[in-house]
Amino acid sequence: MSEFSLGQRWLSETETDLGLGVVTAVDGRQVSVMFPSTGETRMYAKSDAPLARFVLNEGQEATHADQWRFIVTEAKEHQGLAIYFGERIDSGEDVMVPESQLAHQIDTNPALTRFIAGQADRHDLYLLRMQGLKQLARWQQSPVAGLLGARVNLLPHQCYVASTVANRYHPRVMLADEVGLGKTIEAGMIIKRQHVTGRSQRILIAVPDSLRHQWLVEMKRRFALDFSVFDEARIREAQLDSDNPFSTEQLVIINNKILHDEQWHEALMGAEFDMLVVDEAHHLNDNTPGYEHFAQLAKAIPGLLLLTATPEQEGNEGHFKRLQLLDPDRFNDFNAFEEEQTHYRELADKANDLSGEALDELLDEHGTGRVMFRNRRQNVGGFPARHFHPVKLPEPEDDMREPWWLGDPRLTWLTDHIKSNRDDKTLLICHSAKMVNELAEALRVIEGINAAVFHEGMSLLERDRAAEFFADDDNGSPILLCSEIGSEGRNFQFVHQLVLFDLPENPDLLEQRIGRLDRIGQTHDIQIYLPYTEDSDEGILLPWYHTMNAFEQCNPVGRRMYDEFAQPIKKSLLSCQPLPKDLLEQSAVLHQQLMSEVEAGRDKLQELNACRPQQAESVISAIEETSDTEHLNEFMTTFWGRFGVDTEELDETRTFVKPSEHMRVEAIPGLNEDGMTVTFDRTTALNYEDAEFLSWDHPHVQEALDIVTQQDFGSVCVTKLNNKALPEGAWFMEVDFSAHINAPTSAVAQEFFPLQNHRILLDGQGRELTSKVPRDALTKQADFMDKKTSRQILKQLRDVTKSHLEKARESADAWLVEHAACVRKQLTDSLGKELQRLTKLKQRNPSVRESEIEALQARQRTLLEALEQPQLSLFAVRILVNHH
Known part of the structure; x- marks a missing residue:
């Protein structure tokens, strides 16, 4: 039954929390599956759909859509659909259940099936399963889940902004930190x-063409996120698989020109992205x-992030229009917006006298404080000096x-500079790609220097090769020649020599040039050179x-x-005359005045709001605590050992892991076929870019957690108990139930109701001992039992343990009602x-x-309904038999 047919039931291998899906359409290369328990529909390519056919076997317990349970005695197939015959557990009557009548939410951990069939796993697999459940539940409710595995230093301003924005529903903000502070991070x-x-779940990143590949690599290398780059060719190829090419992937990067392109507008509007991220947003006008x-x-996409280091590059009106994109209702009157700016000085003075909650309240009220985050370098600190x-x-x-460079003294100076600084890499930036190419030719002809070049006329592959050629310490180029646009967004903080071959008229562009080197992570002072002639x-x-x-x-x-x-400067440049002395004096006065305003007024409020040190430190502490690398290392090392992954210790902090021929599962997503070097240590991850930085967030770790908690490994176990104080043959039954609620993924139910575990311990007579004997006390006395003996014991105790299981289920049902009531109160209090x-x-x-308030209200309603x-589900059973 591997072919798709209407009405069949399938499980998503990657989103098991969606419940049991039903095939609603089979069309050409695609299949549509609706998941009734969450109301969501997914479209998959038939050839590689991450779906598992849900088929019940004889002896397995299942639930009817009307919520009564039955045991399957026989399964048949009719026209591609399964029909089950069985016995109702509550009444004992015979039933026939077509698969279409199965409950939408099923037990994806068929522990009962294995238990009744007498199948048991080793004790170490059971312990791994229980450890995985504990760690998954802890991760699910962590306020910093998703922030743990970023391959970055934990800097307060970045952690604060990330945590504040990421916790919002449909955040719409401008990330406007000054150059070099890590907006991409x-x-x-x-x-x-x-x-x-x-x-x-569906995220669209739009960036200038020159930055598409860089974003792709950064998202993968720093955050283990697999985005797909969609250029025109890829979009047309995707059209073969879907009416809407943008629906074929969840995470997409495009050239931002596609945002404006009429031919793709309808498809983008219909692709139902949850978040749009736009880099270099100052180009939008x-x-x-x-x-x-x-x-x-x-406006149509609920979440919107605009990134720019120069929010006012197009003037205050351009800045206002970008704020309008974030919230057109709030920013609807430019004159009123300008009027607001005049009142921020008194607020800034007031902020100086406040602290704690009073300051938080004032900053909350600040006009652009919730939609714009702008950290300043002088506040963040840690930057090199500029010389x-x-x-x-x-x-x-x-x-x-002809050519011009034969008589240009700047070229003579440049060749001398390269010769005398061969041990230090040099970045040269000039205005145009034409100048870059001519300079490269000049250096080649005159000195035989093979310079790396980088400009907007090159393909992504050519740019990457140029960057690699420049970065190579042994055989690379001593200099990289960049155009203005070609250098935008690229980071070269391993370089500390910058040559400005010309000067832009706009100071913001000059700052962007210097910002290629002057960034967090730069370890040297920056040397800036400007070769020039007086009349130039x-x-x-x-x-x-x-x-x-x-x-x-x-x-x-x-x-x-x-x-x-701008006007008098252009006039002087056109006439080749020096700038008037009075203009320079006015410029110095105005600059001092504007800088004083920045210090005194609105920007100070924005800085306070962009990073609140106390909250930032608590985020960093939570990340460090939740990362819990000791238990993560222990869990993954055990997982690799039990599931047949080969490991080789490279040094104290790095391990090489590779799939073997003896794995318990066919493949483990996130684990490369050819193997990979991994580390649990942040510092090592920053020093070795080829090593995967494993955290509880990492796809490979998440897959390991999913395998040990969602599949049936270790769900049934029989072990010996060595306790001389107990009679020979005395036995105990330890039962664990897991509980969860069904809600759309976007409701983030796990933050209030993570995967729950309820343990019940019964002795041979069915007496409950849960509170008297902790799990660890039994584990310390437990010992290995071979598979043959385990099967015999399970067969021998089948009838009495089945009765014990029903008793445990009743107890767990009562616990669940009580627990759901507690969560309901907590949820109502918190969201309220x-x-x-x-x-x-x-x-x-x-x-x-x-819309932000409405989204919060909708989340509260959804979760309260799900809690009804x-x-x-039965999660695990451990039988312990005393044997001296």
């Missing part, structure tokens, strides 16, 4: 937590063709020579940049300075408190969206 941490908790398509999509070296050169003797554009612009001290320190007001002086806070806050801060019918 913050976005990755948010995406990971949103994804693994189920808040956002309503003058761009197709901008309206993007604005519609941004500026202007190199004034003589004017060229003949500026008419650079000679004209240099005094103006000196009025802002723009080379030696970050310049947060560069755009506003450019807006003020948050609803009250947001409702109260909305009266004072309109940036609290009504909690599910109980």
Whole structure:
């Protein structure tokens, strides 16, 4: 019964919590499966659908849609569908149940089947199963699940922003930290937590073409997230499998031009993404063709992250329009928005006198505080010093020579610089790809230097090869020549020498150039060189940049300075005349004034709101505690040993793991066929990029937890008990039930109701001893029993243990009713408190969206409904027989 037929029941191998699915459509290469218990539908390619056919076997217990249970005595097939004959457990009457009438939520851990069939596993597998259950439940309810495995240093500002945003339903925020503070890392941490908790399952990342591959690699390397890059060719290929090409993958990266493209607009609107992430968002403006398509999509997708280091690069009005994308209802009047800005100075003064909850309340009320996070470098700290070296050169003797570089003194200086700094890599940035190519040719012809080049005209593969050629210490290029756009978004913090071959007119662009090197993680001071001649554009612009001290320190007001002086600067450049002295004096005064405003006013509130140190430290502490690498190492090492994965210790912190021919399962997702180097240590992971950083978040670890808790390994076990105080042959039955509730994944039910475990211990006479004898006390006295003896004991005790099991089930049912009531109260209190806070806050801060409150109310309703019918499953049975 491997072919798909309408009405068949299938389980999702990757989302077992969806319950039992029913095939609703079989069309060409695709099959549609609806999961009634959550109301969700999935479409799969028939050839590689992650589905398992749900077929009951003789002796197995099952549940009818009307919630009565029966034991299967015979299974038949009719036109591709299964029909089960059996006996009702409550009444003993004979029944016939077509598979279409099975309960939507089934017991995916068929421990009872194995128990009745007399099948038992080794004691160590049982212990691994129980350990997996404990760790999975702990991870599910952790407030930092999804933040554990980021291959990053745990920096307070990043952890604070990631935690704050990722905990929201449908977050819509701008990540606007200054250059070098790690916005991509913050976005990755948010995406990971949103994804693994189920808040956002379908995620679309839109980036400039030059950054697509970098984002793909970063998401995989730092966060173990497998995105797919969709270019035009991939989109057309996906159209062969689906009416909507964007529905064929859950995690997608596209060139941001596709956001504006009319031919893909309808498909993007219909793809039902949960979150849209846009990098380099300062390029978005309503003058761009197709901008309206993007604005519609941004409104339609519930979650939206806009990333930009220069939010006001297009002026205050451009900044307002990007805020409008996040919340058009809140930001609907530009004049009113500008008026608001004038009141922030008094609020900033007030903030100086507050602390604790009072400060939290004020920052909550701050206009853009909930939608925009902007950390400043001087507050974060840990950055290198910048040293500026202007190199004034003589004017060229003949500026008419062809090619131009034959008479350019900058080239002579550059070749000398490369020769005298061969042990240090140099990054050169200039304005255009044309200049990059001409410089590369000049260095090759004059000095035989094979320079790496990097510009927007190159393919992604060519750029990656150039970056690798540059990074190679032994045989690589001593210099990388970059264009303005080609360098955007790339990090080269292993370099500390920067050559500016020309100067941009806009100070924000200068800051972006320097920010390629001046980033968190840079271990050296940065040496910035500007070779120039007095009459060149650079000679004209240099005094103006000196009025802002723009080379030696970050310049947060560069755009506003450019807006003020752009016209006279352009005039001087066109006439090749020095900037007037009074302009330079005005520039110095205005820069000081603007910097004072930044210190005194609105930006200070934003900084306070972008990283609250106390909360940030508590997030980091929670990550370190939940990471629990000691137990993780122990669990995974045991798992590999029990499931036939070969391991080889490489050193104290790294292990090589590889599938063997003797594995208990065919394949383990997340474990490479050719093997992989793994580490549980964050520092090692940062030093060895080829090592997988394993955490409780990692797909391979999650798969291991899933195998030991959702499949039946270790679910039945018989073991010897060595206790001389007990009579020979005395026996005990330890039963564990697991409980969960069925709700749509997006409701994140596990945070209130993680996989629960309820233990019941009975002696041979059926007396309950649970509270008197802890599990660990029995485990310490337990010993190995061979499979043959185990089967004999199970067969011998079958009737009495079946009776014990029914008694244990009644006890567990009563516990579940009580437990669900406790969770209901906790859930009502917790979500009720948050609803009250947001409702109260909305009266004072309109940036609290009504949709945010409605989403919280819907989550509360959904979870309360699910709690009306909690599910109980037999998880494990351990029989302990005393033998001296």
